[in-house]
Amino acid sequence: QVSVLYFARSAELAGLRSETLSVPREITSLQLWEEIVKVHPRLAVIRDQVVFAVRQEYVLLGDQVLVLQPGDEVAIIPPISGG
Amino acid sequence: MEESEDVPKDFIKLKSEKLSVDEVSELVVSPSCGAVSLFIGTTRNNFEGRKVIHLEYEAYSSMAETEIKKICRDVRQKWPSVKHIAMYHRVGVVPITEASVIIAVSSPHRTESLEAVTYCINTLKASVPIWKKEIYEDEYSWKENKECFWANSEK
Numbered sequence: 001q002v003s004v005l006y007f008a009r010s011a012e013l014a015g016l017r018s019e020t021l022s023v024p025r026e027i028t029s030l031q032l033w034e035e036i037v038k039v040h041p042r043l044a045v046i047r048d049q050v051v052f053a054v055r056q057e058y059v060l061l062g063d064q065v066l067v068l069q070p071g072d073e074v075a076i077i078p079p080i081s082g083g
Numbered sequence: 084m085e086e087s088e089d090v091p092k093d094f095i096k097l098k099s100e101k102l103s104v105d106e107v108s109e110l111v112v113s114p115s116c117g118a119v120s121l122f123i124g125t126t127r128n129n130f131e132g133r134k135v136i137h138l139e140y141e142a143y144s145s146m147a148e149t150e151i152k153k154i155c156r157d158v159r160q161k162w163p164s165v166k167h168i169a170m171y172h173r174v175g176v177v178p179i180t181e182a183s184v185i186i187a188v189s190s191p192h193r194t195e196s197l198e199a200v201t202y203c204i205n206t207l208k209a210s211v212p213i214w215k216k217e218i219y220e221d222e223y224s225w226k227e228n229k230e231c232f233w234a235n236s237e238k
Contacts, residue, residue: 008141008214009225051233053212056146060233075143075212079227079234082140082147082172082213083124083184083204 002068004036005075010050014040014076026067029059032074043076051077089113093155094169097142097213102173107185111167116189120196122204124184126177136218138177143212147172150211154203158188161202162195170203172213183215205230 004021006014023035029052037043052059053075054066068074094110104123111119126138155168169187177183186203190196209230217224227234 005143007143007212008216049227049233049235053143053146056149075146077143077212077233078214078225079231080208080210080212081215081226081228081231082142082211083208083228 001070002072002074005073007076008078009046010043010076010078013042013046015042023068025069026065028062029054029064029066030061032066033061036076046078049079053077089115089166091159091165092167093152094167094171095148095151095155096171097144097147097174098171099173099175102171102182102185104182104185107169107171108187110169111187111189113166113189116166116191116196118191118193118196119187119189120193120200122184122186122200123182124204125182126179128179130217130219130224133219135179136220137179138183139216139218140172140174140177140183141214141216142172142174144174146212151207154206154210157206158199158202162190162199164192164195165190165199168199168203170207172207172211174213 001020001022005018011017023032055072108119108121128135151170158165158168166189172184186200188196188199208228215226217226
């Protein structure tokens, strides 16, 4: 079970800022995205513009295998615009 | 007069209240430094011909602070003579002309602090999880920094 955080446009599309999701312990970042889109189909439109932050490290959507622990924070990160 | 400890410090803050240039520059002033360099990011009232009413900033606060700490660490590696670094970013609503970010760096001589401030703002725009929403009269728009490597530059 991981904590999924939504920000900016992804929070608007998902309709919430955070939730707990059950996902396999080992999963590629792309598979993780697909799990999340199953729950929030409206997120599909931003697929090409987001990255994840897993335990506060950026991860691209792709084949990278993530090893997740219970309670890990996974954040959806749309293109940033600080400063 | 007592010599207080003048160890290099990083001052990092995300806050919703108005940012003060005086306050942030005071933080980095040091008896051993002859230079304080500053960057202030302010909000513009227009974008591509549309009137901007105000900006709203959102942050992944814990990670934003961690990423800003990484920037400070990088600055100290690249410019070892840098003394203090302050990076303050506002979150929530920011009215037009008010500051959304203030960066201040002190160093014994001016070159290092000027270069470090440039590095800080450029890297912040590329790596710190903060988002800006421009509110227009009839709609709004989430902005995307061109420094962000996962943004599509479509239009």
